[in-house]
Structures are given as structure tokens and as C-alpha cells.
Amino acid sequence: MEILGIDIGGSGIKGALVNAETGEMLTERYRIPTPSSRKPDDMAEVVRQIVEHFNYSGPVGCGFPSIVKEGVCLSAGNLHPSWVGVNIDELFTQATGREFTVLNDADAAGYASMNYGVGRGKSGLVIMITIGTGLGSGAFYNGVLLPNFELGQIPYKKYKKIEQWAAASAKEREDLTFERWGKRFNKFLKYVELIVAPDLIIVGGGTSKKWREFSHMINIETDVIKAELMNHAGIIGAAVACLREHHHGHLSEKS
Numbered sequence: 001m002e003i004l005g006i007d008i009g010g011s012g013i014k015g016a017l018v019n020a021e022t023g024e025m026l027t028e029r030y031r032i033p034t035p036s037s038r039k040p041d042d043m044a045e046v047v048r049q050i051v052e053h054f055n056y057s058g059p060v061g062c063g064f065p066s067i068v069k070e071g072v073c074l075s076a077g078n079l080h081p082s083w084v085g086v087n088i089d090e091l092f093t094q095a096t097g098r099e100f101t102v103l104n105d106a107d108a109a110g111y112a113s114m115n116y117g118v119g120r121g122k123s124g125l126v127i128m129i130t131i132g133t134g135l136g137s138g139a140f141y142n143g144v145l146l147p148n149f150e151l152g153q154i155p156y157k158k159y160k161k162i163e164q165w166a167a168a169s170a171k172e173r174e175d176l177t178f179e180r181w182g183k184r185f186n187k188f189l190k191y192v193e194l195i196v197a198p199d200l201i202i203v204g205g206g207t208s209k210k211w212r213e214f215s216h217m218i219n220i221e222t223d224v225i226k227a228e229l230m231n232h233a234g235i236i237g238a239a240v241a242c243l244r245e246h247h248h249g250h251l252s253e254k255s
């Protein structure tokens with residue numbers, strides 16, 4: 001089934017049509033920068049433009065950069081604080097006239113990796129980390145999603161959350177080399193290892209495209225691998241989650 005997957009991030013809102021049964025992207029990715037206000041109505045308008053661009057009338061899967069429970073945004077993350085309490089599902093349905101399945105963006109990216117990428121068949125605790133404006137995390141135990149893990153929220157030194165120090169946005173803001181930023185990212189992974197003792201960590205998100213430039217800075221005990229679907233994983237995973245919800249009424253990995 002062909003489903004429109006949308007990945008909402010702090011800097012860009014991206015969409016593509018996906019074959020949700022095979023995890024294959026069927027079109028080019030279409031990207032519109034996230035409105036600088038990062039407010040609900042402005043972002044809903046961009047979502048509308050993406051749906052219109054694909055001239056799409058079916059259900060939409062959407063990864064969203066915050067805690068999402070039953071379609072409702074429960075934390076602001078790096079978006080405008082007025083998002084908290086907003087029913088994202090309803091807002092986007094109103095804006096587009098389409099049905100939405102909304103889940104956390106890193107959970108969506110993990111979903112794609114666990115079904116069609118390097119996480120396929122991996123058991124135990126697998127943590128997907130996405131590097132972008134924030135640090136996202138998706139947790140899977142024996143392939144089943146444990147939604148809304150927020151490992152980027154660990155406080156660190158003077159920072160309210162470690163993602164403010166170790167995400168791609170910090171690299172950009174402070175103009176850090178991959179070496180210097182990579183050290184920070186490794187420190188973050190060390191905490192992840194210490195706190196949840198994963199069996200495998202998969203690294204995705206926009207910055208994973210530059211894997212070659214920072215992977216040598218990673219030295220923790222746990223295996224750390226790159227998500228080969230890279231920054232398409234968020235789009236693909238959102239579409240897959242949408243299909244699962246439609247067919248099974250839940251987001252369980254095993255069908």
C-alpha cells in the first residue's frame with residue numbers, strides 16, 4: 001500500500017510516498033523548511049503544502065519531534081511551547097482533510113530500521129538515536145517499540161538537556177569540527193549505555209550522512225552502527241507505522 005510519510009523536524013518538514021509493505025521510497029523526498037516560528041498553525045500549513053504537492057488522498061503517517069501520546073503533543077522539544085497539549089492528529093487532519101497517524105520522529109526512524117534496515121531481526125534492547133536539531137531516541141525490545149524514550153533530555157553540566165550540547169544544532173551553533181562534536185556525541189552515547197545498557201545502538205538522522213567523519217570518535221562497549229536508510233528512515237517509518245495502525249489498530253512490530 002502506497003502511503004505518504006512525513007517527517008517533521010526542527011529545521012525541515014519532509015515527505016515522500018512510500019510502499020509501506022516493502023519500506024521502499026517511491027518518490028523523491030520533498031522538503032520545505034520548518035517555519036521559524038515553529039508554531040502549530042504555521043507548521044500545519046507546511047504539512048498541507050506537502051500533502052498537496054503529492055496530490056495525495058490516503059492516510060498519512062507522520063513523525064513528530066516531541067513526546068506523542070494518542071496523537072497529542074506532550075512536550076515542546078525544540079518547537080514552540082504552544083505545541084504542548086495540541087492534538088497533532090486533529091490539527092493536521094483539519095488542515096489537510098486526511099487521516100493522520102502521528103508518532104515520535106525517532107520512534108518512526110527506529111521503526112523503519114527495525115523492519116527494513118540494519119535493525120531487522122535484532123533482538124534484545126535496540127536503541128535508535130537520531131542526530132538533528134535535537135537528539136532523538138527510539139527503543140525496541142525484541143522488535144517491539146517502547147514509545148517515547150527521551151534520552152536527549154538527560155541534564156548535562158549547565159545544560160538543561162544534553163541535546164543542547166551534543167546535537168547537530170550545537171555543532172552548527174558553535175561551529176565545531178566533527179572531531180570536537182564527535183567527542184560530545186560519544187559522551188552522550190556513554191550515558192545512554194550507562195543508563196539503559198542496550199544491546200545495539202543504531203545512529204540515524206540528518207547527521208548520520210556524515211558517519212565517516214565522526215564514527216572514529218565513538219568508543220563505547222556497545223555496538224554502534226549507522227542506519228543505512230539514513231535520513232529517509234523517519235519518512236519510511238512513519239508510513240509503515242500508519243499502515244500497521246490501519247491494519248492492526250496498534251503499532252506493534254510483530255504482525
Ligand code: BGC
Nearest residue numbers: 065066067077078134135136
Ligand atoms: C525531542 C524528541 C525528539 C528529538 C528529535 C527532542 O528535542 O524531545 O521528542 O525525538 O528532539 O527530533
